[in-house]
Amino acid sequence: MNLYKNHTPREIVAVLEHSDKLTYEAKLNLLDTIRNKSIDVSTEKLEEQIAHKEVAIANLENLEELGFHYEENTTTGEIIVKRTSKAKIMDVISIVLGVLLSLVGLIAFWLLVAIFTGDNEFGLDKLFIYVLMITAGLVGFKMLSGIERFLDFNNFLLTKSGDEITIKKGGLSGAQTYHSTQLGIDEEEGELVFHIDNIEFIRANQDNLVQRRTLETLLLKMTANR
């Protein structure tokens, strides 16, 4: 994605002046554009900002955004990835909220059907409210995916010791061990899926460069030989 392809050099310089307000991807884009268009301007500050962000990515600081916590024992080289408490709480909330909203949606759907079957008198305001409730129900229904996440990740643990990867996840019978080369990242319906063999455990937004790089860094760390 080239954000600045239609910008004049003067406009690019104006953007550069406020580079601290840009996202990581935009900063990379800006640096790239300045270099491509050979604009004579100092990019030191911009490069510094990019480097700063890349350090954070390298430290997997953004993994928490994906609901996982990363720990590395620097002496033994053991790596532990587990579900954050916050993510677990969010899973519970999504279940509760999902159930409530789905119920609301179901009731509204039932009332809407009743309008057409004659048990409920028609009204434009009613119709509007029911449609809103059904929409909320659909949102709630999607939230019910929290059940799956809760079951899968409540006791989730991914450890790396040497080349051996051990995974503990709901649906698997006890902890299973794999070789680190079996780890990989796939693209699936606009999402990045971090998996081992056919067991997937971390998903990220394909278009989010920070998340993509975070997963790539994690993969790198998990597959790296000490």
Next chain:
Amino acid sequence: MRKVIEYFIKYHVAVNVIVLMFVVFGIYGALSLNSSFFPLVDSKNINISVAYPGASPQEVEEGIVLKIEDNLKGLDGVERVTSTSRENSGTINVEIEKGKDIDFMLLEVKNAVDRVPSFPSGMEPLVVAKVEAIRQTISFSISGENVSLETLKQIGRQVENDLRGIDGISQIAVSGYPEEEIEIAVNENSLLAYNLSFADVSQAVSTSNILTTGGSIKTEAEEYLIRANNRAYYGDELSNVIVRSDPSGRTIRLKDVAEVRDRFSETPNANYFNGNLAVNVTITSTNTEDLIGAAEKAKEYIEDFNAKYNNVQLAVVSDLSITLVQRTALLTENAIVGMLLVLLFLSVFLNTRLAFWVAFGLPVAFLGMFMLAGYFNVTINVLSLFGMIIVIGILVDDGIVIAENIYQHYERGKTPIQAAVDGTMEVLPPILSAITTTILAFGIFLFLDGRIGEFFGEVSVIVMLTLLVSLVEALIILPAHLAHSKALRAQSNKPKKGVAKLFSKLRYINEFGDRIMVWLRDRVYSPVLRFALDYKFLMFSIFIAFILLTSGSFEAGIIRGAFFPRVASDNVRISLEMPNGTNAAITDSIISLIEEKVIETNKELTEKYKNEIDGPMFENIIKNIGPGTSTASLSINLLPGEERPNEVTSDIVGNMIQEKVGPVIGKESLVYGGGGNFGGSPVAVSLLGNNITELKAAKEELKKSLETNPVLKDITDNDPAGIKEIRLELNESAYSLGLNLQTVMAQVRAGFFGAQAQRFQRGQDEIRVWVRYDRDNRSSISNLDDMRITTPSGAKVPLNEIASYTIERGDVAVNHLEGRREIQILADLKNPKEVSATDVMTDLRTNVMPEILSKYPTVTPSYEGQNREAGKLTDSLIPVGLTVLLLIYIVIAFTFRSYSQPLMLLLLIPLSLPAVAWGHWIHDFPLNILSMLGIIALIGIMVNDGLVLIGKFNTNLREGMTFEDAIFDAGRSRFRAIFLTSITTIAGLAPLIFEESRQAQFLIPMAISIAYGIGFATVLTLVMLPIFLSFSNWVKTTTDMLQKGRKTARENQERAVKEMEEEHENDNQELQVAFKPKTDIA
């Protein structure tokens, strides 16, 4: 669109041609517009007039009105039918639904009337006509010392004919005298002596006083027409009519049995101008006539007349053109001051040359509007001028945004032409959207029902036309001017001359304004916005608390509310109604007594305010006796609005006179009407039912309750006690003589009411010839006793021998509403500042009426007057309002291609309402329906600022900013444009808001709503909108997180970024498709 804009920017001569066209046709259009007091409205009423001489109200009701009403039932397009049946006449009013063609409906109503199979034989032909929309222009009286009514009437007719000859005056009504008639007054003795009956006399006149032809004789030489010309036009010429002649040569002439005289009918109808008998001439204007022009011509005529004659003088009683001119001048003055304020703010806060070209759009937009206004039946009136005042501040908004953006593009290093094209194109969607939403909001007025809808439709036409022209100006003319202006040129340091020197001087002011703006943005706004974004909930709570505080203040009555505004009036009308049948002399004596008190009040007020006014406070007092012997009125014309102190309102004058007069014993009703009730009576309850006893009892109870209510005055009803009726009943002996009630009543009616011998046209009057008893023979009940009734055998018997009678009160009028008998009770508010009509009506509905209705179950109430108007208005407002709100949402959603952003913008509307309410409190105005209309207009205007901010927010996201920075920067970078567009809108309205003149008072609530609303909406747009956008984003990211179990970057949830991602994906796919064949080959 880009090509069109580019064309005009490159070839700016074409732009100048367009400007020239606007100037020439605009000036011509403005000069061609007629003036009127209020907007011209088409009639929505069809009137059916019934004349049935000698019939009682019941006869008219049963014989005619009910039959017609029955046929009108279910007629498509009829909103409601009301009727009044009176002695000798009746009227049926058919109200047509909004949007129906009145001419088509007139045909429908006529058809329905024609379907009535039979009417009573004595009924005169029905007149079915639409009620023409006419507007009173000027009225004057013709009076002189000791001048008889006949002379005054003749002069009145002459004046009428003279005025009809003047171009631009067509509607003239002369009033103040009863109808002329010829009375053949017989006495009982003569009839007895000559053995004549009324029928004999009547027949003699009708058969001999004729003008007719008897064919023609065609001789060889020429043709002759046989004609009998025995038409006498005056009473004395009828005296020799032969009533009877026999072979013996005895001839009885009319003069032998009766006295024949020309006279005015006995129904009193007299006008007195400052104590002298007067005839009144009223000129009204049709929709095609100019009110001011017609009044000017009439005044010229009056001046000429008065210069020619001394004994009879014409005196202007009321001249609405003065008030109109004053109001026009007042509003024009406000508009000019508003425009100057707008220019001031533009030149202080915007680059001077940019400000000049933005301001240039004002006259262009107005001239363009004038060019088109005539096609939409717009006239120069209070409402159209008000529309122009409202739009002044809004007009420059799009210009400001475009000019600023062009300047920013120029500063980025583009050429002036490129900057003009790119700058215009970039803001084109939000500008189009802003104009469309404003037009949509004002468009609501066009669909409102009731008088408010009729009046304020014109405001919306003005606003819409001006905005449309301003859009053309902002998109085509402004960029072209800016592209070739020195505003987009590098500044040289050479010494300046002429205009350039002026601009260079103004630049100092501009720099000062710029410093203020930067200070406000950096020191005030930025910290507040940062705080607001950090403490969203706290900030939101403050606004919610403000709403709750305002709502509480409204409930507690601190902020007042009333549905309709009071309109300033220069007239006080005192209406006296005595019990029916009261002698005219008694009625006259009471109204004269009140007149004395009026004169006293005038002296007091004149003395009190002698330093502020020239001459007396009351311009004139018109006394009128009639119609009927029991009614009289006084019309007091106060000095025109601008010539008398603001505190002397018609209401106050009315109350002062009422206090002086005190209670009047024996009156049926006495109303001191100050006028100014917009939309009808504040309290009007129609009791409907067919059980007359219950209806009358319910009326009495309701009236009693209203009379004890201390906040009400002038309680009246349309069912006064009727005249005393002598109800005849025939004895058995009458029947044995071969008489029946019909034959007896026919003779009684001929004697006491009169038998109409004939009618003919004399000049402009239709003259009826009546045969009846001489006045002396019908002035006591004993005359009735002594009346001789002719039996079929020719014998004459005294009435008291064949009939007996009782005396009872009857009905004056029988009213119907939608076919049901109606009694309407009206009341006015003593002090509208203390209590609102809405509160009184609510109290009436919840506390008074249920008790009355439980006692009289056959009675149902219908709340009329202002209540009905309010109902019509709200009924039409709710569906139209919701539709327009939805359309506004669609327009914004279309512009930003987002579902949530328009919603966030519309959520600001309820938050702005407290400012509207407190604005009314500050200026001591009640919130009324005009405030509501102001809020509607506000919706259209306030979203404009939001559009600008959201537009920038989306641009920031597209430029790669993080969500928090994009939102913060959008507020900061659009601070100047939002601040300036708001302040110019407020500046345009400020002069009107601070106007103390009574003339503009009823418009001020709408101006307050817009100005205070937009002022607060600026804060909301700059502070709350970022909070809402941030909250909306939080909802989206949280929902996404709950669904996916991971966090997404905030900006990734925004439509602007999603679109970029989609575009990027599409580009990639296209690239893949483009490379695919090569891959295959490979």
